[in-house]
Each structure stands twice: as C-alpha cells, then as structure tokens.
Amino acid sequence: MPEMPEVQGLTRFLDERTAGRTVERATVASIAALKTYDPPIHALHGAAITGARRLGKFVVLSFGEELHLVFHLAKAGWLRWYETLPTTLIKPGKSPIALRVALDDGSGFDLTEAGTKKSLAVYVVRDLADVPGIARLGPDPLDDGFTRDVFAGLLIDRRMQIKGLLRDQAVIAGIGNAYSDEILHAARMSPYAIAGKLDDEEVDRLYAAIHATLTDAVTAASGKPPADLKDAKRRGMQVHARRGEACPVCGDTVRSVFFADRSLEYCPTCQTGGKVLADRRLSRLLK
The missing domain is CATH 3.20.190.10 (MutM-like, N-terminal)
Incomplete structure (x- = not known):
C-alpha cells in the first residue's frame, strides 16, 4: 500500500x-x-x-x-x-x-x-x-506543529497497541502498515506495547523514530517518477517484508506475525527482548 x-x-x-x-x-x-x-x-x-x-x-x-x-x-x-x-x-x-x-x-x-x-x-x-x-484525518507527522508534546498528548489514556495507533488515520495521518513496522524497529519497541503506558523515554524514542523514518523515506522518494517509487520503498525497508532475513542492526532473524489481511514484521532482539511473538493469524488485536 x-x-x-x-x-x-x-x-x-x-x-x-x-x-x-x-x-x-x-x-x-x-x-x-x-x-x-x-x-x-x-x-x-x-x-x-x-x-x-x-x-x-x-x-x-x-x-x-x-x-x-x-x-x-x-x-x-x-x-x-x-x-x-x-x-x-x-x-x-x-x-x-x-x-x-x-x-x-x-x-x-x-x-x-x-x-x-x-x-x-x-x-x-x-x-x-x-x-x-x-x-477525519489526524495531524500530519511531518508538519511543523506536530511536536513531541502534541504526539504525547495523542497517547494519553489510549489502551490500544502502539502498532494499531500508528496506523489509525484519525490519530496520525499517513502512516500505514509498512512504515509503522519501520518506525517501531527504529524505536526499539514492541508492536504490542500499549500506547497509553509508554514512559517519557519511550515517547521520546518513538517520536524521534517517526520523524527520522518518514523524513528519510520522503527524501528517498523525492524526484523519482511514479514507476520507481515502489522499488525505492522496498530498498529502504529494514524489517517490513523482510521475514527470514537478518536484522541490519543486530543480525537476528526478522520475524512475522500474520493477521487476517496483513502481517507485521519485527526483530525480537531489537524490539521484544528476544521474545518471539505468537503468530495469531485470526487475531483481531490490530484493528
């Protein structure tokens, strides 16, 4: 997508x-x-x-x-x-x-x-x-007004998993399945972390990862014709759609969790303390 x-x-x-x-x-x-x-x-x-x-x-x-x-x-x-x-x-x-x-x-x-x-x-x-x-779009994460405090305010009392929140267009506009995987990997955070329970240091890491990941990807896409944009996206991915490959940060194997109509990719060492997440193909946790 x-x-x-x-x-x-x-x-x-x-x-x-x-x-x-x-x-x-x-x-x-x-x-x-x-x-x-x-x-x-x-x-x-x-x-x-x-x-x-x-x-x-x-x-x-x-x-x-x-x-x-x-x-x-x-x-x-x-x-x-x-x-x-x-x-x-x-x-x-x-x-x-x-x-x-x-x-x-x-x-x-x-x-x-x-x-x-x-x-x-x-x-x-x-x-x-x-x-x-x-x-019903939420704020754009690359707008100047999308500050760390604005982002932190979006997380307050949110009981949903952070992966789902990042993909929710009514909360933050423009991030989908692929870049939420990339952002969470850069932030060294489990996709199952509960948004409203993140501490200040975790919010700092996640906010920095959002800005850096999207800025780099926009720069990589800039100036390319439509026919080249999909390949540019694939080349820039660290974990998304790289199941079975080595994590470029730590060398662990990138894993997937499958759901009804999508999957997520993550690195156990970087993001979940080495824990391999259950493959719940029929899960509805990430609506």
Missing part, C-alpha cells in the same frame, strides 16, 4: 508535471471507484490544474479553490504516468485501469488497481471536507 512518503513523492511529481495544464478529458473505467456524482466527472473537462498536494494518503489535484480531483490508492492502486497518453480505448472491466486523465499537451495518467478486491477511491468535490477520509 502506498503510504505517506510514496504519496508525497507522487504528489510532487504531479505538481511539477500538471500545474498549469488543462484537462481535456477524464474517463472513468471502473464506476465503483468514483465515489461522488456532484460535481460530475466531466466538470474537470477544460479546467486548469492549479496544483497538487497530499493530505494523509490522499492525492489532491486542485482546479482553483472550488474544484478538486481527489484519489486514494488504497492497498493495490497505483498511478501510471505517460508523457504521451495511449490512444487505445479503455474497456471497462477488461483492464486494471480505473480512471484515465488526458491533459492538453498529450500527457496524462491512469489510476490502476490490481487484484479482485477493489478499494481505490476517486472523488470530485468542491470542498475537501466532503471527502469522508480527509474530514
């Missing part, structure tokens, strides 16, 4: 390529992906893009102050950029393409989604607050 660093890199790329360009047409190939009907998708035709930005894991293409194309790539979505957009017709249900946007200089992009579980979401709105996921 694309998370904040990849979405930030994607947004910067789109801002550089599309600002000032006009949409010639926007074609919906998967009607299930389009979550809004007013304004209609054809309201984008002939509209000039004024900029792109990121909100959490959402990409926002703005057309002035009162019209926005918003999309969330979900678990298996991605963006394909073309300097020259293909002229072949899109056959709904016959390709992974959910949306095609053609620009006035011949360039454009497709939003695609692999697999059978379709979660990619596209919105055309006048007000960004009309997108439910944006309306």
